[in-house]
Amino acid sequence: MSFELRGIDKLNDQERMDELINYIKIQLGDEDDSLALMSNISSFIMATIANLNWAGFYFLKENELVLGPFQGLPACTRLSLDKGVCAKAFREAKITKVDDVHEFADHIACDSASESELVIPLFYEDKVYGVLDLDSPSKNNFTDIEVNGFRKIGKLIEEKIYLG
Ligand code: SME
Numbered sequence: 001m002s003f004e005l006r007g008i009d010k011l012n013d014q015e016r017m018d019e020l021i022n023y024i025k026i027q028l029g030d031e032d033d034s035l036a037l038m039s040n041i042s043s044f045i046m047a048t049i050a051n052l053n054w055a056g057f058y059f060l061k062e063n064e065l066v067l068g069p070f071q072g073l074p075a076c077t078r079l080s081l082d083k084g085v086c087a088k089a090f091r092e093a094k095i096t097k098v099d100d101v102h103e104f105a106d107h108i109a110c111d112s113a114s115e116s117e118l119v120i121p122l123f124y125e126d127k128v129y130g131v132l133d134l135d136s137p138s139k140n141n142f143t144d145i146e147v148n149g150f151r152k153i154g155k156l157i158e159e160k161i162y163l164g
Contacts, residue, residue: 005047013050017149020048024153034161038069041157045134046071049146053113053137057122058086059130059163065090068130075110084108086131089119093128095151099140111135118142120150122158129162 023044045055056070065079083106089096096119101107114135122130
């Protein structure tokens with residue numbers, strides 16, 4: 001597939017989200033390999049959604065969340081299940097939005113530029129197995145557009161990217 005980014009900067013946030021969802025649907029139709037899908041999905045996210053500094057996956061392994069495909073600066077490879085925003089979203093199996101990470105007691109700062117964060121739990125057969133983590137360098141970056149859009153994206157991708 002070809003990915004035409006020209007003009008993305010002229011779109012508003014909802015239009016960018018709609019574009020992202022379209023690209024992801026096309027990619028899911030074209031490819032079955034989980035790692036290939038996750039790698040491109042993290043890149044699609046960074047290329048379409050404004051004002052992000054990190055987008056990627058963590059998966060439960062050996063009682064920790066272990067880093068998966070992502071875009072952004074190098075990140076913590078392992079997160080314990082009792083600390084941080086990703087772990088909270090995982091434990092509670094609930095989308096978690098933090099408007100100011102400096103006010104979240106045990107936020108884990110992998111990239112010191114991060115100011116707000118949105119984490120989407122991923123499910124296989126109704127059991128949470130990982131998260132999609134999004135970081136922004138601005139406080140209060142994530143609105144209902146991103147919460148609803150990424151909820152939908154989580155549902156679209158979660159069964160297909162499951163590694164077992
Ligand atoms: N901030 C996350 C850790 C992952 S990095 O942001 C990529 C957390 O508190 O769980």
